Amino acid sequence: MWLFSRDPVRDFPFELGPPDADPDADPLPDPAAPAPLWRLLRGRRKADGAPVSVFAHSLGPGGDPGATALARAGLKRLRSLRHPNILGYLDSLETEQCLYLVTEAVTPLRRHLRLHPPTGDSGEQEVAWGLQRLLTALAFLGVSGLVHHALGLDAVFVDPGGEWKLGGLERVAAASEGTPPRPPGDPPRPQDPPELSNPSRGQGEPWAGDMWRLGCLIWEVFNGPLPRPGALRSFGKLPPGLIPPFSELVAADPGARPGPGPLLERLQRPGAFLTCALVRTGLFLEHFQVRDPSERRTFLQELPPLLESLPGPFRRQKLLPRLLEALELGSADASALPPLLQVGEGPGPPEYQERIVPVLVRLFSSPERGLRLRLLQLLEEFIEFLPEATVDSQIFPHVAHGFLDSNPAIREQTVKSMVLLAPKLGEGRRGGELPRLLLRVQGGDALGPLRCNATLCLGRLAPHLPPQTRRRVLAPALARATRDPFPPARAAAVAAFAATHECYAPPEVAGRVLPPLCALTVDPHPGVRQQAFRAIRSFLDQLEAAAEAGGAQEGDPSSAATAPGGRGGARGGWGPPCPGLSPSPPEENPPEEPPLEDADGDLRVPLRAPPGRRQREQQRRRELEAKRRAGPRGPPKLGARKLD
Secondary structure: OOOOOOOHHHHOOEEEEEEOOOOOOOOOOOOOOOOOOOEEEEEEEOOOOOEEEEEEEEOOOOOOHHHHHHHHHHHHHHHHOOOOOEOOEEEEEEOOOEEEEEEEOOEEHHHHHHHOOOOHHHHHHHHHHHHHHHHHHHHHHHHOOEEOOOOOHHHEEEOOOOOEEEOOHHHOEEHHHOOOOOOOOOOOOOOOOHHHHOHHHOOOOOOHHHHHHHHHHHHHHHHOOOOOHHHHHOOOOOOHHHHHHHHHHOOOOHHHOOOHHHHHHHHOOOOOOOOOHHHHHHHHHHOOOOOOHHHHHHHHHHOHHHHHHOOHHHHHHHHHHHHHHHHHHOOOOHHHHHHHHHHHOOOOHHHHHHHOHHHHHHHOOOOOHHHHHHHHHOHHHOHHHOOHHHHHHHHHHHHHHHHHOOOHHHHHHHHHHHHHHHHHOOHHHHHHHHHHHHHHHHHHOOOHHHHHHHHHHHHHHHHHOOHHHHHHHHHHHHHHHOOOOOHHHHHHHHHHHHHOHHHOOHHHHHHHHHHHHHHHHHOOOHHHHHHHHHHHHHHHHHHHHHHHOOOOOOOOOOHHHHOOOOHHHOOOOOOOOOOOOOOOOOOOOOOOOOOHHHOOHHHOOOOOOOOOHHHHHHHHHHHHHHHHHHOOOOOOOOOOOOOO
16 A cells, blocks of 8 residues: 655645845855754735745754754744844745745845944834834833843844734743853854853843843944944944944943833833834824724824835835725724825835725715715826726715706816716716716705816816717707806806817708807896807807818818817816815805806817908908008999998
8 A cells, every 4th residue: 555645735725936046145144153943935915915924944954953943933933023123924835855934025134234224214114113113022022021131133123014024933041041042053143241251240130131232233233244343432423313322232240231112111201212204103003993083183184295205115014004994994094095195105016006096996885974085086096096997986986976966066176077987987877977977066055166166077078978968958058058147156147158169060050059158248236248259269269170171061070079189179177167166055146247257167278360360450450450540332232242
């Protein structure tokens, strides 16, 4: 009978990758230094491809039994200690040749400092956040009655978000066991506390040795590898805020060194080294869900100006997920949207589509009015990332409810949002549902500014309407707006006519456009009259040019109207098209001279005359002047044609 053994590596839920090589590492390591206990490999979770770190310890023949015992002790300790600031254990595997320890994806701190040396204010903030994490982990060990005994650059790792994680737990022991002696064959290191080689100094508290090593770590972070213990007397590039605590950490008397908990408390007092923007932001995010709603709102409102000073990895890996989670769970209101979108500018399109767009889509269906209103106000910042199919099937149906909302601010913002959403809608909605909703507001809303905005929106959307819908809807809708009792709405109708003049065939201009415009030449408001005259002259030039070209077939408007981006469809900021819009229904009593110049918003375009217009006007003036100089000629004869 044959017995087949399964390959444990093949059944392992993690894929073991190549060594995580450090190209900047010293190619000639110190031959006197002991071999590293672990080799760091890259890995991936087979289920979802998420990256992980794999620590491998060789168990082959000729290995050091003492090193293997340490590796097994470190694995056991890491598996039992679960803390956010301690290296996260995922899984382990032991074969005949190797012991594998799988953790969250991390980079050794020594390598991280070579790639990202702490320079300037941002570098100091990153170190401050790392030290806060490290002190928190050491304080946790102290409360648990444990001492690390091997703290140093090689025992600290950095996750993708920039947080420092405490690892290297092979020598962790109970505080009651005292300070262990140096293992046989282990050479002295500059980072060793002086009492390790000179017991006459006393041992101090159980954590005194860890705090000395922490001081050495801080020195190496800013100044590079520590050559000898005497170098600690020179502060080098240490920030001024760290010099006093550093001096206490490397005190020759073990009893004078502070404990991790009290030191952490001191460094987080106002004005101390750990009170920078990055640390404050990180600590608030840790307890975001349990904070008071007013505190969360204040934090989110004050966050946007701070984002530029926060490291990019922290924004993407720590802040962005927490903001998305808060919005989905309802623990954050609309004040979370501006920082979310500002942070979201960093990820590339695939990541944006995967992480941010699904949350935004769900937020459009939120029952909270303030959140929906803020989404519409910020729509221009993320509309480019929304797929057309998503806008048409999942977003527009929810946004369309805003046309009938009792809140005028939501109705107004819904109308404005159509300029951005319409290009991403299917032809069915652009030709049917969208025009009907806009016409309902334009013709039936009680607020004049909203009717004005709907008219402007129709003009802006003309290039995106299907040709049949445009011919059926546009001219009658704008003509109706010329009879609106709200003066800015009439001015908006004139501006919309002018901006869409290429959408009309000559017969439509003569029969459906010019008559309502001519009626406005006697409007009681001068601004409306002036705009009407300018628009009329432009349309007359258009008709004259068509007549000189031999006329045009009916229903054959300029092709420029059907192409997005044509003269009538220029896209820009909306601007304040109408005065007087407020959350509550305003009085429709416009001033004697309303600011009609603002009524057309971005729809106003220069009415350029076709080639030859100036010459024809000059010729007409010369002919009229010549007739006046010739004097009266008496009544015209019967059947004669009147020339002027």
